[in-house]
Amino acid sequence: MPPSVPSLPRRVARTLRTSLFAQVTCALVLGIVVGKLWPDTATALQPLGDGFIRLIKTVISPLVFCVVVVGIAKAGDLKAFGRIGVKALIWFEIASTAALVIGLVTANVVGPGRGMNVDPSSLDAAAVQETTGGGHLPTTTEFVLNALPQSFIGAFADNELLQVLILACLVGAALLHLGHTKVPKILPAIEQAQEIIFAVVGFIMRLAPIAVFGAMAHLVGNYGLGVMRTYAKLIVLCYVAAALFIALLAVALKAVTGLSLWKFLRYIREEMLLALGTASTESVMPRVMQKLRRAGARDDAVGLVLPTGYSFNLDGASLYLSIGTLFIAQAVGVDLSLGQQVTVVLVLMLTSKGMAGIPGSAFLALSATASSLGAIPAGAVALLLGVDRIMDSMRVVTNLLGNCVAVFAVSRWEGALDTDRAKRVLDGEDTSTPGDDETGVGAEKALGGEKDPGSEKDPGGETGAEALAPGIPAQKPKELKESAPEAG
Numbered sequence: 001m002p003p004s005v006p007s008l009p010r011r012v013a014r015t016l017r018t019s020l021f022a023q024v025t026c027a028l029v030l031g032i033v034v035g036k037l038w039p040d041t042a043t044a045l046q047p048l049g050d051g052f053i054r055l056i057k058t059v060i061s062p063l064v065f066c067v068v069v070v071g072i073a074k075a076g077d078l079k080a081f082g083r084i085g086v087k088a089l090i091w092f093e094i095a096s097t098a099a100l101v102i103g104l105v106t107a108n109v110v111g112p113g114r115g116m117n118v119d120p121s122s123l124d125a126a127a128v129q130e131t132t133g134g135g136h137l138p139t140t141t142e143f144v145l146n147a148l149p150q151s152f153i154g155a156f157a158d159n160e161l162l163q164v165l166i167l168a169c170l171v172g173a174a175l176l177h178l179g180h181t182k183v184p185k186i187l188p189a190i191e192q193a194q195e196i197i198f199a200v201v202g203f204i205m206r207l208a209p210i211a212v213f214g215a216m217a218h219l220v221g222n223y224g225l226g227v228m229r230t231y232a233k234l235i236v237l238c239y240v241a242a243a244l245f246i247a248l249l250a251v252a253l254k255a256v257t258g259l260s261l262w263k264f265l266r267y268i269r270e271e272m273l274l275a276l277g278t279a280s281t282e283s284v285m286p287r288v289m290q291k292l293r294r295a296g297a298r299d300d301a302v303g304l305v306l307p308t309g310y311s312f313n314l315d316g317a318s319l320y321l322s323i324g325t326l327f328i329a330q331a332v333g334v335d336l337s338l339g340q341q342v343t344v345v346l347v348l349m350l351t352s353k354g355m356a357g358i359p360g361s362a363f364l365a366l367s368a369t370a371s372s373l374g375a376i377p378a379g380a381v382a383l384l385l386g387v388d389r390i391m392d393s394m395r396v397v398t399n400l401l402g403n404c405v406a407v408f409a410v411s412r413w414e415g416a417l418d419t420d421r422a423k424r425v426l427d428g429e430d431t432s433t434p435g436d437d438e439t440g441v442g443a444e445k446a447l448g449g450e451k452d453p454g455s456e457k458d459p460g461g462e463t464g465a466e467a468l469a470p471g472i473p474a475q476k477p478k479e480l481k482e483s484a485p486e487a488g
Contacts, residue, residue: 023208024270024273024274028273030213031215032217032220035217042218042222043218045218045221051207051211053211053282055204055207059201061156063194063201063289064165065156065171066190066191066197067303068168069175070303071300071302071303071304072173072300073175073187075298084300084304084416087414091313092308095315096315101345103320104326104344106241106244106323107322108326113327113329113330113331146162146163152167161307164307165308198286201287205287212273234327234387235391238323242319249261253405253408253409256413257412263427264404264408266426267295271291272397279389281310281396281399281400281403288306295425296420296421296425297407297408297411297417298417301414301417305403305410309402313402313403319394319398320394321348321352322344322345325344325369328370328376328383329376331380336373343372347372351369352365363385366384
């Protein structure tokens with residue numbers, strides 16, 4: 001007898017039970033419906049999304065630390081790590097500048113604010129002050145100093161990723177310097193801690209659909225759908241400009257690595273939908289790091305490029321800021337010259353780097369840009385208060401894709417990308433990684449985790465040598481130290 005085919009309700013129930021993508025999609029739709037029908041109730045659901053993001057943030061810093069330390073130690077070459085950092089910064093600057101230019105060109109062509117004839121004196125400038133909490137963007141000196149940790153524990157407690165990265169680089173360099181003879185148990189312990197963190201992420205991801213439901217219900221209930229009609233031209237322009245930039249990313253990724261961005265989008269569809277629902281790229285950083293590693297990018301490249309991009313490569317924010325600046329100028333009847341628009345690019349190239357983690361950072365950057373031009377009233381920034389939250393989806397998608405492409409590109413540039421493996425994974429052909437399911441739960445299964453070489457003792461008991469120099473046969477302590485010139 002032919003095997004019986006499950007009924008449609010059973011197939012749907014199984015999909016909802018096993019697929020994170022299906023769960024988050026349903027939560028997204030349900031959140032929009034609840035926000036539209038019961039807006040007063042929906043606005044009280046924001047803690048569901050905020051709580052989930054807080055839980056994810058607790059594991060980001062230790063995860064980044066573990067991945068970077070293990071990556072440096074296993075690569076066995078601190079100079080290579082430095083080259084990755086320099087190449088990443090070059091890529092970030094090129095990508096951010098391209099985003100700014102695309103934003104300015106599209107805003108000039110479409111003119112989203114033309115004909116509005118807004119009187120700046122009629123705008124509530126105090127609302128911008130309330131949104132930003134009276135804060136300010138750091139100066140270049142402050143930004144550099146803030147990147148340096150004051151204490152080891154404080155960097156983790158404050159979730160300062162740049163400080164954590166610096167600490168991880170120092171610890172990784174120290175491991176290379178000391179070799180396996182003096183600290184044979186440290187690297188395996190860090191690897192085991194990394195596995196525990198991924199397991200914790202797996203548990204937290206079970207709450208993802210609830211978080212998306214609460215965040216989306218609050219958004220629709222608080223802002224409504226009417227704002228989309230009021231700012232339709234600006235919203236459509238921002239999303240079209242983002243689509244153009246993503247198409248440019250696809251071309252760049254194909255040219256540099258031979259990989260398809262569209263296949264990569266399918267590969268991280270669960271993470272992308274979750275980031276959209278929670279309006280936060282931080283909520284998916286641990287899963288994206290693991291998927292990039294599984295797709296052939298080396299640990300040290302993933303551990304350095306992706307977290308650094310969260311501060312230096314805000315492509316979506318750059319698009320929005322350039323379009324927003326011209327929109328404000330056009331709305332109040334100010335015609336910016338070519339020289340002034342070049343100034344906009346230069347100012348935003350600097351201010352966008354210090355935006356991460358600062359409340360109301362977009363308005364602070366816009367206010368700083370308006371002040372530097374001297375032609376746009378600072379209070380005109382209030383024009384964007386009603387539409388800023390709607391732009392989060394565009395910023396999240398563009399920022400996340402921009403940083404992922406940067407990881408692949410820089411990895412390929414440095415020779416730290418297994419291109420053949422990447423193509424197999426993106427084509428869905430490589431299923432050798434244990435636990436490759438879509439539920440987002442259960443330790444390695446939640447993240448498609450893959451144990452790295454050297455994470456367990458080998459039969460001969462040589463843990464440190466294999467961990468610090470994978471692929472190199474176990475050597476005498478002196479020989480191992482001589483094989484790593486960076487050890488000093």
